[in-house]
Amino acid sequence: MKIIPYIQSMVNGLLVGSLYSVIAMGLTIIFGVMRVINMAHGELIMLGMYVAFWAFTLFGLGQMAALLISLPLFLVLGAAIYGGVVSRVERRAGEMGTLLVTAGLAYLVANAAQLVWKADFRSLPSALTTRSVFLKGISLNYSLLWAFLAAVILTAVTYLFLIYTDAGRAIRATAQDREAAALMGVQIHRVNMLAFALGTALAGMAGVLLTPVFYVYPYVGRVFLVKAFVVVVLGGMGSIVGAWLGGLLFGVVESVASMFIPSGYRDAVGLVVFLLVLLFKPSGLFGRSRV
């Protein structure tokens, strides 16, 4: 009987963790290929959340439709951010430059969102989001369950794309060795743009999936950016499988740990994990050390 709450907490951790995975995958692809730490990743998630929110509020579109809309939308947005901002800065100011410019972009997007949509907290109607199915006393929220399934599919598709398509191979080759890939005829600029677009699309779609379970507000991205950093480091920077497993692991650790510690320290769990990994296994649990 007393075991139920712990199983419940593991289940919650897994479900929420799958969403961390999708977020972290986007971040890690961009980092792996370009060595760009995209500080605006959280804001892209926020934009994805607003897409899902407005798609439902204005047009009554469900999540499936919102996902389909957001995919091309965020691919284009990602390519535009790369072409318009990141690549220019990268040429002139290198890695530090891209870090700073994406941080600036994060400010700009969040404040623009606040200007346009106000600082209000918005959420989808609760009738859609609080339904649960109970399995032997374990509550499974429909929205979370559906988000989990969608996250699994998204991850699988991304993985297959990277492994089996030419574009995917080019991305992986660039991530492994940029110069060698260039010498083999890979067009680095295009690959970078594709990787950035892909990472952006993953952030946007993660946002769509997060909408029914969380709140939408202009600064919501930051909550997830910090977690995504922890997951990426945990899984090994640049590692797709690492990001996926790291997300699930982080979700479960965070959830189960808060059964034992006062909830005020919940966020500390992630940061302690962050420090421990950096101290003892800086390449991450699943990453190869590149240094």
Place this chain on the structure above:
Amino acid sequence: MKTRLLLLATCLTTLLVCPLLSVFAGPPAPASGEPILIGTIQPMTGPYAAFGVKFYQAYNMAADEINAAGGIKGRPIQIVFEDSQDKLDLAQTAARKLVENPKIVALMGGRLSGAGMAIAQIAEREHIAYLVDHPSADIITKSGFQWTLRLNPASSFNSVPLQKFMKEYAKDIKTVALLYENSVYGKGVTEPLKAWLPQNGYQVVVSELYPPLALDYRDLLNKVKAQNPDLLFLASNIPDSALIIRQSHELGLTPKMICGAGAGFSINEFIEQAGDAANTVFSTGPWSGNPKDPKVQELAEKFYKRFGHYPKEHEAEGYSAVYVMADALRRAKSFSRADIHDALLATDLQTVFGPVKFETFEGYTNQNNGLKNGQVVLSQWQNRRLYNVWPSDVSEAKPMYPGTYK
């Protein structure tokens, strides 16, 4: 390189969390002489902006009425807003900025208790009267501040209607879980209750502080569900209050009674965001005036006509605060900060919020005795509206107990 980048990334993340300051100024008052400026610090942007908007509406409604009726000795009053986002550092900056303007004659507002405390300290140092209309933590009027006066009930009073309800009506409650946000407000309302419970034979099975705006409360509620308490008591602000109710419904957490402590449980945004799951949720805290008082009913109607929603505790407090200020300004010997402070201290006024008189008692300084005046009530969401249910002489509906929405 990678480590340096990471370090920089971490620093930048921290920087991103630091907010930007923005300024709001009230609309110009109808011209009839130079306006008398009253400064207020409210969350006009950020997660708690919904509260700031309520005070913005209430203050301006009262100020417009007072100005239309001739103002103060022929001069209009104007409320000058500074945005605090309900953050302590911003509240301090905002209060200093207002104090440095020699035309600002007094301060009011504050909203969250932490911000209220920060403003009270500045008011004490700078010798400017600070009229508190919502921050409720005991410490604000229990620190011996001479320049701070509070019209709303202190946080120790807030759970008293709930305590009476448990003694007189919900007698089968034995075990209690307390979830409260880690803030001056959360502790201020919950700790007096937490001390009272064991002394009166109740068992506290869970007592947890949580960081506000954490978004995911499933773990916390799961912990509560494992203990299966009779009463779940919550002290939360708006996004959290609705999210906690939604997630507890989702987890199938159904105690005999769920009771919030005002704040995020007593505003319309709560029912809008939590939906039907909010029905049957109780709230213990300041009232929004006696519903049987015709003046309160009149305010409700004109407020609805102008802003499209009915006033609750925040609006009633803010609206009354401006009238308290106007009354003091009329009686003040001059418009100097010291004279206005003296006039405020001598306040004895009937407002929509009930009688207002600043007294010094039981460790409180310049505190309107809301407990004695019956300005704290237990209310409940029924059919998407919040009704007073206890004590029965000011109740609008019968309490629905036991049971939570399933």
